Amino acid sequence: MDQSTEDEVLLPFEREGSSRRGFLQLVGFGIAGASLAGCSRGPTRRAIPALEASREFVPGRPYWIASSCGGCEAGCGVLARCRDGRPIKLEGIPGHPVSAGGLCPAGQGSVLSLYDSKRFDGARRIVDGRGQDLRWSAADEELTVILDGLRASGGRVRLLTSTVNSPSTRVAIDRFLESFQDARHLSYDGLSASAIPSAHELTHGERVLPRYRFERAKTIVAFDADFLATWISPVEFAAGYTRGRDLDVQGETMSRHYQLEARTSLTGCRADVRTRLAPWETGAVLSGLCDLLEQCGGARGPCRGAAEHAPHAELLVTIAADLWETRGESLVIAGAQDSEVQVLVNYANELLGNYGATLDLVHASQQRLGDERELAELQAELADEQVDLLIVAGANPVYDLAGALTVERAKLLVSCAAAPDETSELADWVLPEPHFLESWNDAEPLRGTFSLTQPTVPALRSGRTLRATLAALGGDSRPDRELLRDHWRRELHPRSGVEDFDTFFDRALDDGFVVLDEQRRVSDHFVREAVHAVASAPAPVTGALSLVLYPKIGMLDGRHGHNPWLHELPDPVSKITWDNYACLSPLTAERLELEEGAVVEIAVTDDAAAISLPVHVQRGQHDGVVAVALGYGRLGTDRFTDVGPQWLEGRPTVEAGSVIGANARLLAVDSAGRRLDGRHVTLARTGASVELAATQDHHSLVLPEHLAIEGHERRDLVHTTSFAAWKADPHAAAHGHDLPVTDLWSDDHSGDTTWGLAIDLSKCTGCSACVVSCQAENNVPVVGRDEVRRHREMSWLRIDRYFEGGEDDLRALHQPMMCQQCDHAPCESVCPVLATVHSAEGLNQQVYNRCVGTRYCANTCPYKVRRFNWFEYPREDALQNHALNPDVTIRSRGVMEKCSFCLQRIQEAKAEARREGRDVRDGDITPACQQSCPAGAIVFGNLRDPESRIAQLAKRPRAYSMLEELNVQPSVRYLAHVHNGRKEEDHGAH
């Protein structure tokens, strides 16, 4: 018999003639088996046998369900990665018309909100402040009686929502409201862009939000619009933006990005040319720009003469020249919530012929449909107690408008909040909406692009979508899925050209989206009469500052305020976690004698409103403004008291009974419920001081002056060059060391695989989606504010951010930093117990079970990417343990951990390839960071496969390794950052 050795070991009894040894082995096995059987927990009394195995649920194997992200209104397509019946990770759908495969941090984090145990469970009626849970049917019955009364009496019914871009829900809303004599649907957005549609109403005669095509723009001029981080549809824009700057694809061209802004935004930090613009001057500057463009076109227009008095005149001339040169391929945008300013933006784009090219009005964006002008009318009605029924869905007006909208004065307030919020606190009824991962829904983020949301898990909490609720209250009790299908059958199927509806719907469900031909006609008449030059608004008086409110990338308008991942995500600009703060420019902070962490009271000069926040000194910010993040001070955030370790010197993340940060909106609403920009505020020191929890202390590659060695004042860790220099010489970026490499040892692994990662620093926008993605994929714990303060954050992937340049031309270099999987890993040689070892495929593997926790490896790691479990880190909400990835070990206290290049995904791809009887192909393996990156900056692959994408990238002249001179031979290649600034070009090829 010809048997392999392996078989001999496993099956001794199969050998010819049984030996004594074999007999003993069998006896041993028998005894062990019998003893193990005795260890069982006894009979299971209740079990449902799987008579027929589910096609989807193969225990231990993940499956994917296509859906749409509900993290904001942008409507990115997601694939929910599910294990054993529950979603554990969200990933972008490759090729999705909006997100193109990427996802933002908030989207990545939203899977955790599904497992929020604080969510409402079923309908609830609140009587005299006491909640009473009801069955849905009972709630419907009671409410129907009330509604019938209103129908009969002609009562005033108002429905207040955020943007509803679900077509089926819009139909349900219309149908519901039609049954009343006086009913209206009003919508506003927490992060509003309503000035843009309003401006288009004036200039194009239609209330429309264009779809911005950054990939087509050669010159981008943005005024305060943080389009790479939070503005309207950041994933879509980041993807487009980087495509327009992709040195590998574009080759000869690269878009030039001008950013004029008041605060230091992530987008601004990435701009080629950035300057500080006072918020009160935006109109004047835009008028000046329009004037210059008029001059370029030889036309005389409404802005004539504006350029003479415009601030930044010199820069404007350059911008106008660049724009004019690339007319039809340029884009002017502004973040200002001021329709006069937005009209000027439209005018500039019209002068440049950008409509139809970089601004698409046919496939218009539906991501921000709110019109907050209506809020004033609603508030007037509320103030007079004329509203009989107010239904609030998908919005939290009490928080967003800081109490200026007196919803409690409606005779009956129904909240559809999924979890307790400021509005549901005041409601008479709560009819909670489900999490998007457990419900049916659809969306039309862009006209003609329809996406579907489907349940990925049996509902964890009993909720009902607004569509189903309104249908039920209108007497239509069909299940949600039927309502949705019905709409699609009637409205969308006929447009699809597919014969059979089921085929059409199932295909859409499978893909997550469907793109239908958009037949809309758009008027191309531009109403020039609407345009007029805008003068500067009054600057704040001496001692006062202009208030700038901005959303943070994770928290947005506060809707993610209960998400610990997003709280602990370092802001990509300030690197601060768990807080909002008052950003001041260094000069202003010095002038006001305020230092980092000093708590100030910010008071509005012509109002009683005031909040207290710590100061953060932010480079690159305009001296006349104070910038404060929205989304903080959310009700119930004292739940995070228990986040992180509790020990002798540990301080809680938030004091019991307190909240995280403060609601900055309190400073910026007026009594009519309007949200205001640029209010004038004063700062007064309260005397208190706090230590902000930042993950980075030194913010520059330039060393502290008193320590720097002559000739080495700056560390060249992020290679950077200009586009002109790069074009002239592709090696310009690689001012590498090119050191001769001598090896004392033969190669550690001689196989044909070395896994590597290539990161294009030109593409990376610093958005931090990869950070949250990594956290979700690898079960990285949340450690709380105090531990972050102590520099013990656990993230395996961090984004180093270095500021370059002065206050007026500040630029940030972002560098994602994770385990570099060195071939000569310093960590491997120092571990006394071989707990970190090199794999045959070039990976540096951490063996948690073997680790005794000497931390020697972390000390010797030149990149400081190793993370130690200082404590046990249980979750604040035990239900959120369901979001854990079962493929990745939970690390116990006392062991070291670090990035594994998503080893579990490598193994999965290899197993899949083996199952299919083939080799692993390039692109089979996508680590979580690469998957999530909207910009496509990260590429994983086999460095030893010359055909692989990564091998190609590694050969680029721009490619370099970090700290090459140490000869630790990292497997991560960085591609130098190339910017397209003006100055360098002057010295460059021209």
Add this chain to the structure above:
Amino acid sequence: MHTELQTAHRPPALIGGNKTPTDVTRDVCGPLERRPTRMWWLAFAGALTLLAIGVVSVWYQIATGIGTWGLNRTVGWGFDITNFVFWVGIGHAGTLISAVLLLFRQKWRTSINRSAEAMTIFAVMCAGLFPVIHMGRPWLAFWVFPYPNFRGPLWVNWRSALLWDVFAIGTYFTISLVFWYVGLIPDLATLRDRSRGLRKKITGLLSLGWDGSARTWSRYEMACVLLASLATPLVVSVHSVVSTDFATSVVPGWHTTVLPPYFVIGAVFSGFAMVLMLMLIARKVMNFEDYITTVHITAMCKVIVFTGSIVGLAYATELFTAWYSGSEYEQFAFSNRIRGPMGWAYAVMVLCNVVAPQFLWSRRVRSSLGMVFTITIMVNIGMWFERFVIIAGSLQRDYLPSAWSDYVPTSIEFGALIGGFGLFFTLFLLFCRFLPMISIFEIKTVLSGGHHATEEVEETKERGVA
């Protein structure tokens, strides 16, 4: 109190008070046979309090997590390894005095070698404690030993300097213990002969049937010389190996070849300071002024000023090599060490280790016990800071500025630091109580006061038999 016999034709007497061998035996054994003094009880209570603080701190830390220390993602070692290196260093003087000085026939060592060796053992015990408790999972500390096992089998990493430490410290402790115990045997026999009851039984057992015959003595002395020869290389090797924890790693400020001699000389320096400090206390508390005389103090002062100067040279060399290396990271590490956030610690280190010992060039300072005592304490503080500066100071700012981080120790870490001293002093005080602090038989070989010193030594030996 001191009797410095400085005459033209005779070397200064090592032992004062015109002692006879009988006096020596009585003086050394006496305190062990009486009830402890109030002074001892006070000292012991103090030491136990320190130890208790340490026990509570370490217990809390092991139960809760290393997070109770102020370490972070950038600074992975702080007080823990500083204490470890400090205590290993303290141990060095004992070996040097007993082994190297024995081989060099330095007779003045006889009064202090016993305590110095005891100190070595206790210091190494303290030192050994810290690498164990600094582990994230100290209950698995035995994994650092290469023993046959069923976990794979899993083996240890011979390339890791931490593993070399395990063997260096293990060997050192074993040899020191054996050497110390062997040195105790004749004195244990003396104690046995002077006692009754339980004490006699225990000392009888421990003295291994010592009979004091010429043959025993001959073999005994051979054993001592052999052990001394074995122990001598350890003086150099142990701290050299400890220094490789740093020297073989890639951290700027650690990665330097000067570290092994630098560490060894620093160890001898700090060890001598500690011995001298303890001797100054002991001669007062135990009334050993006649045994530990100005001669001893002066000799040790000279060693301290000598080694202290070499330490100063090492500091200068370190700066020079950093500059000469041309490596921007190396240069920055030292710039940061001196002018960075821990610059004050560097200043303390230079002041205590380089400046303070230089005062010992002056005879006046050397003969002032108060001054000498102050300097020894300063040296001990300075040497602790030296390790702290090297370890935490280098880690806090290495390659990537984004990862720089300060290090602020917690109360629990101070507790562990205090506990180390508590353990050391507790053990030392117990040693003073139960074992002869001064080597009786060796003192008798250097007596100058008695007329027939040599004969009396012989006499004593014979008495040991009886």
